Amino acid sequence: MNLSFMSTRKRLSDLSEREILALAIASEEDDARIYRNWADFLRADYPATAAIFEGMSAEEDGHRRQLIDAFAARFGDAIPVIRREHVAGYITRRPAWMMQNLSLETIRAEAAGMERDAADFYARAAQLSLDAGTRKLLGDLAAAERGHENRAHELTDQHLGDDARADEDAVAHRDFVLTWVQPGLAGLMDGSVSTLAPIFAVAFATQDPWTTFLVGLAASVGAGISMGFTEAASDDGVISGRGSPLKRGLSSGVMTAVGGLGHALPYLIPDFWTATTIAIMVVFIELWAIACIQNRWMQTPFWRATLQVVVGGGLVLAVGVLIGSG
Structure with a gap:
């Protein structure tokens, strides 16, 4: 039986440090875009929740810039094209047309789940890494994503008071x-x-x-x-x-x-x-x-x-x- 089609997706353990950083950059870009789309979709009827997602999108942009700086310092300016769907077992996101059919509470829960998934991924990748520098970098990313989840709660408290909710x-x-x-x-x-x-x-x-x-x-x-x-x-x-x-x-x-x-x-x-x-x-x-x-x-x-x-x-x-x- 020809199993060559199975080789098109790498396992997480097969990725190099360069590829893991590139994957993290692409993931942060996608998540920021999702939050901006949600903010635009919800702005007319749910302005307070839209403001939360605008803030979360800005946080993701900050993470992306940090990752790009780290990549450029270690590997140069040419970032390889690697995305979630290229890695077996990596977290996936629903397409935009499915996201917009979700209820308000489901969207809020989905956002919290996105941050948990990202943090879990980085923690798992850190455990698999045998290189000290890569392990430290992935641990820092996991901590950043967990902090981002806390930041999401802070933004919720800031923009979504009891009356607005x-x-x-x-x-x-x-x-x-x-x-x-x-x-x-x-x-x-x-x-x-x-x-x-x-x-x-x-x-x-x-x-x-x-x-x-x-x-x-x-x-x-x-x-x-x-x-x-x-x-x-x-x-x-x-x-x-x-x-x-x-x-x-x-x-x-x-x-x-x-x-x-x-x-x-x-x-x-x-x-x-x-x-x-x-x-x-x-x-x-x-x-x-x-x-x-x-x-x-x-x-x-x-x-x-x-x-x-x-x-x-x-x-x-x-x-x-x-x-x-x-």
Whole structure:
């Protein structure tokens, strides 16, 4: 077997002092660029956190300059091209388009993890080195990265006080509600309520559990696809600030299908009356759950949510039973 493709990535223990310094320089450049991109991405909605990342980017630039000076003093001005992806087992970073889809808290945690990873890498490299000068240099880099993590906490205290954090957390909560909760809740309501009449009409008209299940499955999946495409196509989120249409469409479509399948699945039970009894119990559990979600996430008064969802859903259920029994 030809294993030559495996030789394209060096192990950390195979790197020379010159290559380790070059790798450190490239890594500091990448991390500084990531922090600047985050600052630019967050500046409009989260200015305090953006200021933190601006400060961290400046710290990374300082580390890079120190590394370049050290490299020039020992090896000259020609820095070899070596990056993270060239070294087996080296820490990696997510691409920019994945970073921008992260939540605010995840971005903050990712930044802390970046500093820990860099410090751990330098400490590990120092342990592998048998050269005293290289070992000292790598130990200094590890200490610098750990100090950078402490500096990140200092910048957080400086720029992100309790009021600023509360404001930014409120914006993040609003974005989560508008992007995931609101479309998902609308889908769950649509799937739970709109499929009641056809499913129970077929159930009482045929008293055939398998036929009822097939109709419920088709109605639920079809409604999920329809709601998902409708939500995604209705608003690109640029003006409304409701977030990615893909995320909203996925949330709405999946929850619509889940809402319908909840009271269709009991009809996999062969006995009609047993299946129907369980399905009706599931319906009321679904409706009460929706009312609780509205109260929790949408700040809808509980009794108003109950009137809208439970009473409305009960009426739709009754219509389906009456039509099917006729």
